[in-house]
Amino acid sequence: LVVVKPIEDLNLTPKMAELIKVFLADPDQPRYGFEIMRLTGQPSGTVYPALATFEKARWLTVGREDIDPRTEGRPPRRFYKITGDAVPAARIQLAALSEHYRLPAVRPRAILEGSTQ
Amino acid sequence: VISSVLVVLSICGSLVLLIVGVFVSLVLLAVRDLISEELRGWLERAPAAVLRLAAARLSADQRQARYEDEWMPELLFILRKAEGRPITRLILSLRYSLGMLRSAGTVARNLPRVRGAEGKPSQADIPPDPPPGHLAREMAARQPAPSVTVTGFTGVAALSGTGTLAAGAVLNIPGAAALSGSGSLTAHGVVISAAALSGSGSLTARSVAGIPAG
Numbered sequence: 001l002v003v004v005k006p007i008e009d010l011n012l013t014p015k016m017a018e019l020i021k022v023f024l025a026d027p028d029q030p031r032y033g034f035e036i037m038r039l040t041g042q043p044s045g046t047v048y049p050a051l052a053t054f055e056k057a058r059w060l061t062v063g064r065e066d067i068d069p070r071t072e073g074r075p076p077r078r079f080y081k082i083t084g085d086a087v088p089a090a091r092i093q094l095a096a097l098s099e100h101y102r103l104p105a106v107r108p109r110a111i112l113e114g115s116t117q
Numbered sequence: 118v119i120s121s122v123l124v125v126l127s128i129c130g131s132l133v134l135l136i137v138g139v140f141v142s143l144v145l146l147a148v149r150d151l152i153s154e155e156l157r158g159w160l161e162r163a164p165a166a167v168l169r170l171a172a173a174r175l176s177a178d179q180r181q182a183r184y185e186d187e188w189m190p191e192l193l194f195i196l197r198k199a200e201g202r203p204i205t206r207l208i209l210s211l212r213y214s215l216g217m218l219r220s221a222g223t224v225a226r227n228l229p230r231v232r233g234a235e236g237k238p239s240q241a242d243i244p245p246d247p248p249p250g251h252l253a254r255e256m257a258a259r260q261p262a263p264s265v266t267v268t269g270f271t272g273v274a275a276l277s278g279t280g281t282l283a284a285g286a287v288l289n290i291p292g293a294a295a296l297s298g299s300g301s302l303t304a305h306g307v308v309i310s311a312a313a314l315s316g317s318g319s320l321t322a323r324s325v326a327g328i329p330a331g
Contacts (some may be wrong), residue, residue: 032194033187033189033191034191034194034195034213038215043212043216044212044213044216044217044220045215045217045219045223046216046220047214047215047216048217048220048224049220049224049227052224052227052288053227054225056227064186072197074190074193074194074197075189075190075193076190077187077190077191077194078186078187078190078191079234099246104222
């Protein structure tokens, strides 16, 4: 019997949002820690705690690179993939974050009234 | 005569000086190469050492899941990718390791301490050793398996050759132990860290840790 727990709610910070956007760009694509660092420009000290948070909240699942260590001369890396449930949740959170940081609408009349006073 | 002797002496002196100079230059060249080689060796090891320092801030089970399965393979990937570019290699790998050192505490706090999605149990998942005789009594109650026979397994540490493993024994094969051959093993609380399981046979256990996929 396999019990699948639902994903946990997360409040995305801008840096976490940047990171989850990498996964949303192609949800089926496995991503590696160093690759995410390169794509987001964030250091390992930011990326890995965020990945651990996402993993803990079940937004991401982990797996292992399919390589032959003897041929490649290195062990397989661990990859992360966004879970199906996390895709809509992440999109909603990103939209909310974008709304939060959106500039207020410019009202020409208010500006004009302000300049005449 | 005196002047010709002086000329010969000066030529000889110059030759000696030249030979000494060449010798000293060769020695310096060799020493310089040795020093640069030594420095290169230390610099190559620095990122891994910093990463080990970061891993020391994790608990034992987290260390297995993060340091051995994620951070170290990633560092080796970085080193391999930048092969032939020693300065890039050093900068990238040190940047990675130092970042990990800075964030190891945060990572440790955020890590799940239960069985992860990749199916590797943490130490907390492994049941504690039963009291002496407890499992033997339990197994005796479940006939017909009063004892377990181990045949043909060869390993580095605890298990080798042919023999009988008493029911209820907790088998711990640490490090890079290998379990291979044919036969069957049934035990409680088998812990195989970074072990390879190969050959034909069967392994039945209540808690098996560290057997690579496939």
